[in-house]
Amino acid sequence: MKDFTPEIDWNDKVISIRGLYKSFGPNHVLQGIDLDLYKGENIVVLGRSGTGKSVLIKIISRLLYPDAGTVNVLGQEVPNLDVVTLRELRLKVGFCFQNGALYDSMTVGENLAFPLRRNMPGMSKAERDKRVALVLEAVGLSQTVDQMPSELSGGQRKRIGIGRTLILRPEIMLYDEPTAGLDPITCTEINNLINEVQRRFKTSSIIITHDLTCAKATGDKIAVMKGGKFIRQGSFDEVFGSNDDELIQEFYDYNFIQ
Numbered sequence: 074m075k076d077f078t079p080e081i082d083w084n085d086k087v088i089s090i091r092g093l094y095k096s097f098g099p100n101h102v103l104q105g106i107d108l109d110l111y112k113g114e115n116i117v118v119l120g121r122s123g124t125g126k127s128v129l130i131k132i133i134s135r136l137l138y139p140d141a142g143t144v145n146v147l148g149q150e151v152p153n154l155d156v157v158t159l160r161e162l163r164l165k166v167g168f169c170f171q172n173g174a175l176y177d178s179m180t181v182g183e184n185l186a187f188p189l190r191r192n193m194p195g196m197s198k199a200e201r202d203k204r205v206a207l208v209l210e211a212v213g214l215s216q217t218v219d220q221m222p223s224e225l226s227g228g229q230r231k232r233i234g235i236g237r238t239l240i241l242r243p244e245i246m247l248y249d250e251p252t253a254g255l256d257p258i259t260c261t262e263i264n265n266l267i268n269e270v271q272r273r274f275k276t277s278s279i280i281i282t283h284d285l286t287c288a289k290a291t292g293d294k295i296a297v298m299k300g301g302k303f304i305r306q307g308s309f310d311e312v313f314g315s316n317d318d319e320l321i322q323e324f325y326d327y328n329f330i331q
């Protein structure tokens with residue numbers, strides 16, 4: 074449970090997806106996905122390995138093209154965008170990669186400053202340093218500014234990875250398996266950070282995971298993916314509250330057996 078009430082604007086859809094299909098040869102991965110993300114909302118896309126969760130967020134950031142369907146992000150139809158508009162949109166849609174995607178040869182501070190240097194070349198060094206300090210404080214790792222990524226724990230790397238995405242002040246955060254490979258205490262810290270980012274920076278997020286604890290802690294809405302579709306959507310309690318729902322029970326059992 075969150076210890077705050079998220080400020081969700083139900084009149085403002087920041088992502089709207091309809092009839093999304095994607096196949097790789099005979100592998101029909103997405104088979105009719107509809108999804109709405111509202112401003113300020115955290116949606117968790119929950120599904121077993123290989124169900125197409127990553128493909129979905131890659132299509133949202135146009136790392137992949139869909140075969141059919143519409144993908145509207147912040148009022149723009151993503152598959153049709155020219156490269157300049159796409160670049161501008163990508164500044165507003167932050168992608169948190171599973172491994173944090175940090176450069177091993179740069180310090181933590183340099184890693185955080187890098188997206189600013191590349192995307193906001195007019196920004197002064199003083200302003201960059203200020204932003205780096207703010208983000209480090211937000212992810213709770215101010216003391217690591219001069220450390221190398223190899224000196225960080227897995228959980229710290231994840232936090233810095235989230236910070237590196239946050240540094241451009243995106244409106245939307247896409248989290249790819251944010252708790253994968255972490256111990257339960259570190260998972261809780263990452264879940265809390267995802268909520269803190271939502272509260273403090275007013276972001277809207279899609280969190281893809283197969284971790285039920287992460288889903289429960291961070292999701293204002295849960296969308297369960299199976300067979301290329303969402304088989305259930307609703308709050309955690311709406312989706313997981315019923316004991317006689319076989320599809321959901323199967324997922325629940327799988328989660329605890331793993």
Ligand SMILES: Nc1ncnc2c1ncn2[C@@H]1O[C@H](COP(=O)(O)OP(=O)(O)OP(=O)(O)O)[C@@H](O)[C@H]1O
Nearest residue numbers: 097100102120121122123124125126127128129283
């Ligand atoms: N570029 C690609 N070319 C071919 N097949 C792909 C490509 N990307 C994904 N796939 C296939 O699409 C399916 C869904 O992959 P995806 O990575 O979205 O799964 P996932 O639900 O994110 O799983 P996991 O939790 O294991 O990351 C898999 O069968 C995968 O092999």
